[in-house]
Amino acid sequence: MAFRLLQHRGEDGKRSVIAAHDDHAAFVPGFDSVRALATHAITHAISLSEAVAQAGAGQSVDLVAAFEAGLLIAPIDHEDDAHLLMTGTGLTHLGSAEGRDKMHREASAAATKTDSMRMFLEGLEGGKPGPGETGQQPEWFYKGDGSHLVGPGEPLTMPGFAQDGGEEPELAGIYLIGPDGTPFRLGICLANEFSDHVTERHNYLWLAHSKLRQAALGPELLVGTPPAHVEGASRIVRGGETLWEKPFLSGETNMSHSLANLEAHHFKYGLFRRPGDVHVHFFGTATLSFSDDIRTEAGDVFEIEAAPFTLALRNPLARAGDTPIAVRSL
Structure with missing residues (x-):
């Protein structure tokens, strides 16, 4: 099933990953980047969907509000x-x-x-x-x-x-x-x-x-x-x-x-x-x-x-x- 991943950077600089299905979006506990989530999935030979499901759903997010506040960054990056x-x-x-x-x-x-x-x-x-x-x-x-x-x-x-x-x-x-x-x-x-x-x-x-x-x-x-x-x-x-x-x-x-x-x-x-x-x-x-x-x-x-x-x-x-x-x- 198709879903969307986003990267969030709070006003305090803390980074998080968001998973969105249709109109619902929530933080993905335990990951601060999509790259880290993908690396975890590759290491454990599971899909991104399975990795998100195993992590569980964190706090809900209003994507439009986060977007308008400038808290959503590019959905992929690398520290180097x-x-x-x-x-x-x-x-x-x-x-x-x-x-x-x-x-x-x-x-x-x-x-x-x-x-x-x-x-x-x-x-x-x-x-x-x-x-x-x-x-x-x-x-x-x-x-x-x-x-x-x-x-x-x-x-x-x-x-x-x-x-x-x-x-x-x-x-x-x-x-x-x-x-x-x-x-x-x-x-x-x-x-x-x-x-x-x-x-x-x-x-x-x-x-x-x-x-x-x-x-x-x-x-x-x-x-x-x-x-x-x-x-x-x-x-x-x-x-x-x-x-x-x-x-x-x-x-x-x-x-x-x-x-x-x-x-x-x-x-x-x-x-x-x-x-x-x-x-x-x-x-x-x-x-x-x-x-x-x-x-x-x-x-x-x-x-x-x-x-x-x-x-x-x-x-x-x-x-x-x-x-x-x-x-x-x-």
Whole structure:
């Protein structure tokens, strides 16, 4: 049965885990992080559901009140930022090639299919292999370590040198690597895979630069079989008024790749099966305000919501100051 896990940090700094089923939520006694709960489950060869049941139900929690008070933090983290890796895949959703192809075609004025369109079409053909088969590998990118992870309500800050700070509403898979190198999917989160689309548009080979940005996770980790169809809304609020709004779709029904295929091509690398590491892997989107010629500004607020998640993901946009870098010789 699907349920939700959240991380709570009280005003005194004490951390707790919350388990939510439908409209009821309660603290999970004995655990101060979702990672600790998952580690316990792996060690005892039980599911997260069984681990929560064995821990028993603590005091009830009003999730909406906790959310509005800013007491809910990102539902996964690691005490050592270097052991949390954020990565993602693109061109994975039906319709996702349209904006990307337009972006790169305008930049190159090419008469033939762009690499983006070719990769998308290859994904359509081979992104959902049968059991035991190897599917087409997707576009892949690195976003950063745990220092780039932003929780609900926290600012998404673009570097001083950034040309754009654009939202990407999507789902992210959350994983913990077991002692023997086995990747365990803990669940999925609502996410904003924040990127610099102006930089990417200039030259597709700058995609790696455009993705080295922060990213935000919604407060809820949905545990259980991921829903095949997720429908939500993404909007930008400026000065208290909605500047842009559009529905978005996710889940395997709306994707050209299966989650299993995306996971297989990520975790096939031994580097990503280091015991104890946490992985946040973004599954992609087909909906961008940038595709509708929206230019964001510092102070804008990104809002993303989608069932079965009950709480929205909201993050204001900020810009960091310039940081002079001097490389010194020793």
